[in-house]
Amino acid sequence: MELFTTTEEHEELRAAVRAVVRDKITPFAADVDEHSRFPAEALDALVATDFHAAHIPEEYGGVGADALASCIIIEEVARGCMSSSLIPAVNKLGTMPLILAADEDLKKKYLPEVASGRAMFSYGLSEREAGSDTASMTTRAVRDGDDWVLRGTKAWITNAGVSKYYTVMAVTDPDGGRGRNVSAFVVEDGDEGFTYGEPERKLGIKGSPTRELHFDNTRIPGDRMIGREGDGLKIALRTLDHTRVTIGAQAVGVAQGALDAATAYVKERKQFGKAIAEFQGAQFMLADMAMKLEAARQLTYVAAAKSERTDDDLGFFGAAAKCYASDAAMEITTDAVQLLGGAGYVKDFPVERMMRDAKITQIYEGTNQIQRMVMARHLIK
Structure with a gap:
């Protein structure tokens, strides 16, 4: 192997x-x-x-x-x-x-x-009523001569407003088969009828703007379609097979940052006349954090190698890396806050921010419940 x-x-x-x-x-x-x-x-x-x-x-x-x-x-x-x-x-x-x-x-x-x-280049797939169920999207692209006219709204778009370009998925054949009636387009900042919603107020990743994309009869030249008409959802899901691995990498990174901060703190902080790091309870927490982190890292790196080769089982490994690493990151950052005690709960230390930031890795690019569905389908198939 x-x-x-x-x-x-x-x-x-x-x-x-x-x-x-x-x-x-x-x-x-x-x-x-x-x-x-x-x-x-x-x-x-x-x-x-x-x-x-x-x-x-x-x-x-x-x-x-x-x-x-x-x-x-x-x-x-x-x-x-x-x-x-x-x-x-x-x-x-x-x-x-x-x-x-x-x-x-x-x-x-x-x-x-x-x-x-x-x-910069962002990605417009989700809608308010079409998050996990992407095939139920309502954004439409209607052919007009050689052009396409977009109408609808995309939600929770990362880096919206700072990115210049957007890959946008829209239904091009309302009567076509579900999942085979969506096409992908490049939309440019400045296209007429293309505007942004107000920035979302979020729990974490506050430095990355998240906004809606609004299309009010936005005219797109026909040569801006990505791939063939009707292949949009297939392209979107192939994309996610590769990019879910990067969410695993994000989760590993934020977990590592939290483990580093917690380890440094317990070596310095003294209670009952000795460093917290000398207490077995703290040691066991650190050991579990490091063990989960290393397992997440190895799984993510294997998935990355499969992404590079586009292996047949990339879909399973991309989902597994994203799901396992993000669950681990949430546990590790939460334990880091616990190890710092009261200090972990205030903004003087970075672990509370890391805990808030880690949460999104369990949600975006498909919730971890969806990842488990993806993995199960690979097993059953």
Whole structure:
């Protein structure tokens, strides 16, 4: 059985990203969270080092990082600031439909802009009444000559308003078979009739704006369709097979950050005349946290290797990595808050932010209940 391994280059990459995060991203993480502001410092630092969209192939101006390298970047950024990790993660999510299914003209038009850092790319699939049940979406695209006219609303769109481009799924054949009547389009910021809702007020990832996309007779040239008409949902689900692995990487990163903070604290904090770290109760908590974290990391890295090869069982492993790692991250960040006691509950320490940020990894790109359905279907099939 062929297994993943991190190469010397992967570990050199990790060290390089970790240094950038330590110097240019983590120092701003608390302020980004406190003021719910986009982490501009992180974007600048990631673009300057080509870590903002490293997955884009070299032929489109990118660095052509493999799937495991992309995960390591996202993991290390999330370790310092979850909001900032959504820059490389969502750039991959938004552009993956193009990489998987678009014609060369479309790839050459949009991917170099993202690779250079001139533009970010978001993903518009969910709606208020079509979250887990994506096939029940109501956003419509109606053909008008060579163009398509979009009407409808997309909800919970990550980095909406700061991204320049959006992959948007819309029903193009209302009478067609469910799941085979959706097509994918590129929508550009500035397209007439395309506007944004107010920013959502969220529990966590406050530095990453989440807004609705509104389409009021938004005219899209026909050459902006991604792939074939009717293939939109198939493209969307293929995309998620790859990008769920990056959510696993985010979860591993934020969990690692929380474990690091908790370990440092219990070694310094003294009660009853000795460091908390000397008490067996605390030691067992740390051991369980580290064990779950390492299991999550290994599963995520195996899934990344399968993403790189597009293995037949990628769907199972992508779902498993996202589901297991995010559940582990929620447990680990919660235990980190517990280990810090009263200090863990206040904003002087980063673990309360990490706990709030970790929660979303159990929800977006398919709730963990949906991930379990995906895994079960692979087993039954």
